[in-house]
Amino acid sequence: MTLLTMMAVVTVAIVAQRNLFAVVVFGSIYSFLMATALVALDAVDVAMTEASVGAGMSTVLLLAALHLTRGDEVKPLRRPLLPMLVAVVIGAALVYGTIGLPAFSDPQAAIHTHVVPRYLGDSLRETGVPNVVTSVLASYRGYDTLGETTVVFTAGAGVIALLRRRRREKKK
Amino acid sequence: MSLAGHYTYWVTIFLMIAGLYIVIARGNLVKKLIGLGIFQTSVYLLYIAPGKLIGGTAPILAATFNTYSNPLPHVLILTAIVVGVATLALGLAIVVRIREAYDSIEEDEILDKDSAGDEGQ
Structure with missing residues (x-):
């Protein structure tokens, strides 16, 4: 609960801060807090990925982009009343939606009674891997992981295509 | 409905609308991408928090435990994190290109230059 509150505070700092370097550093802190919260929520595999990819790689990518662009954000000309209104209305609708959801850690919630007992009970016998996350990711949903690598490959190809064109133009 | 029972949902929603607001x-295009990242990470919480069972342990099967948190959201979110960093990289590459073409990464200035270019033709 404390962690989540700290994350909310860091998010406010990100919204308010105009120096983009500071925003990137706050974003890294936010990712580490998120990784810690994920450990507390028993999602150890996700926490490791978030700490390395979210707090590590994303920060490096953002810093590299800042190096190539400008470091400060200009002050907006208009007062952001409409976006604030949109955000508050959507937030209110979502909070209204949570009233019908089961309380935190309710063992009778639908998420714990369907599908999962099958994986927890049979996956060790069927795949021989004790870590259920690994067996679902690599075995039961292997095609999904293949699709994911396709997405990463496409994004990498896109980045190379965008930045290579630039280098060629510089040569001319 | 109670404060302790729904607190995670509400923090998730706060993060979500903060990202949306940014x-x-x-x-600023870089700031927009960071906002998109916050929106995205709030979805991680939205998926994983309901899967937690108090008294449960990480879903690695062992004889000494019999209560495990739900592993399925973890799998989905692992995929989401990796795809998220791929889209971030692509977005930043586009921002760098925009900066070279317009010499600015502020949306207002880019739109001004665009409309000035149209009038000049």
Whole structure:
């Protein structure tokens, strides 16, 4: 609960801060807090990925982009009343939606009674891997992981295509 | 409905609308991408928090435990994190290109230059 509150505070700092370097550093802190919260929520595999990819790689990518662009954000000309209104209305609708959801850690919630007992009970016998996350990711949903690598490959190809064109133009 | 029972949902929603607000209200393209990242990470919480069982352990099967948190959201979110960093990289590459073409990463200035270019033709 404390962690989540700290994350909310860091998010406010990100919204308010105009120096983009500071925003990137706050974003890294936010990712580490998120990784810690994920450990507390028993999602150890996700926490490791978030700490390395979210707090590590994303920060490096953002810093590299800042190096190539400008470091400060200009002050907006208009007062952001409409976006604030949109955000508050959507937030209110979502909070209204949570009233019908089961309380935190309710063992009778639908998420714990369907599908999962099958994986927890049979996956060790069927795949021989004790870590259920690994067996679902690599075995039961292997095609999904293949699709994911396709997405990463496409994004990498896109980045190379965008930045290579630039280098060629510089040569001319 | 209680404060302790629904607190995670509400923090998740706060993070979500904060990210949405940054994406809509801020003109700086790098800041917009960071806002998109916050929106995305709030979805991680939305998926994983309901899967937690108090007294449960991480879903690695062992004889000494019999209560495990739900592993399925973890799998989905692992995929989401990796795809998220791929889209971030692509977005930043586009921002760098925009900066070279317009010499600015502020949305307002880019739109001004675009309309000035149209009038000049």
